Amino acid sequence: MYIVSEPKSLSDPQIQAHVKEETGSWPPGYLDFLRRVGQGTYRGWMNVQIPDPEVLKPFAEYGLWEFDADSPITEQQIGDCIAIGTTVDGDFLAVHPQTAQLIWLPRHEEYLRVISLLQAGEQDHEWPYAMVLDEIYRQVYGSSQEGVVYYDPWTGTRNHFFLQLPPGQNQLSLPELAGMCRAAFLPDQSHENPYTCSLFYQKLGGYVRFNYANRQEVAVFYEQGAQQAVTVMKQWLLSKGCRGEV
Structure with a gap:
């Protein structure tokens, strides 16, 4: 497990x-x-x-x-x-x-x-x-x-943020973005079905979740001490067309 x-x-x-x-x-x-x-x-x-x-x-x-x-x-x-x-x-x-x-x-x-x-x-x-x-x-x-x-233990120190991948011409789909993320940052474990994809990382103490059902939402869950790894992940997601959720 x-x-x-x-x-x-x-x-x-x-x-x-x-x-x-x-x-x-x-x-x-x-x-x-x-x-x-x-x-x-x-x-x-x-x-x-x-x-x-x-x-x-x-x-x-x-x-x-x-x-x-x-x-x-x-x-x-x-x-x-x-x-x-x-x-x-x-x-x-x-x-x-x-x-x-x-x-x-x-x-x-x-x-x-x-x-x-x-x-x-x-x-x-x-x-x-x-x-x-x-x-x-x-x-x-x-x-x-x-x-x-x-x-997923309840640590009491878990943080998160949400991004959106807006639709548009020549824009990546969420499954495509998940595949690119998997290739760029090899996960320690992963879970995927037609509705969602979660890539788990020990360095985050959490995971990145791609909401296939929503088609736009990307969520990053991480522990407080993983700020450096979180910054790298967030910058990469923004570079691929994600935007801060409003």
Whole structure:
């Protein structure tokens, strides 16, 4: 798994300070993952967070989901759940300690679901919780996530800026610019699909993202101590027709 920047690992006291009582129902590798790389975003999809027993308590009164005889928990039991992650779309991943179930609380669906981890992989894998998250993605979306496996820690020192590549005659397309950037600055890792291209650089402690869906936006994410590398990258992008975003 590629780690985008220097992680902020968490100690056991830091983790347990957010949990009122110990539970034996954590997903495989979850606590070790927090100890090693801390909170962050996995593959641009799941925000891995410290256990939070408070955030879902109000949801027991909101009436957001339907409940029937097949529901894994009752609406009132939502308040007992400990949230351990959220997706970028607003779904919750939580543990229900009393039933030892891993619960998926979808933002845009009517029913909660239980996540089964029988096919999640072996415990001795270097990053077992990454395998768990991949299995959750497969169960929720019905397909495997494509591309590089990467984790973006929340360092608290990340900066960014945005540029635009305006359309025009004889102007580069965004995929062409991404290809030229890849050739000029060999990335340590990359992720590309029809909608976006991200080139990861350890010297930035971040990455350059080309928004293919938008067709114009270029974003550079970097750590505070990478200013020299950032200046070189920005000057190169400006030399290829990018402009400061207004």
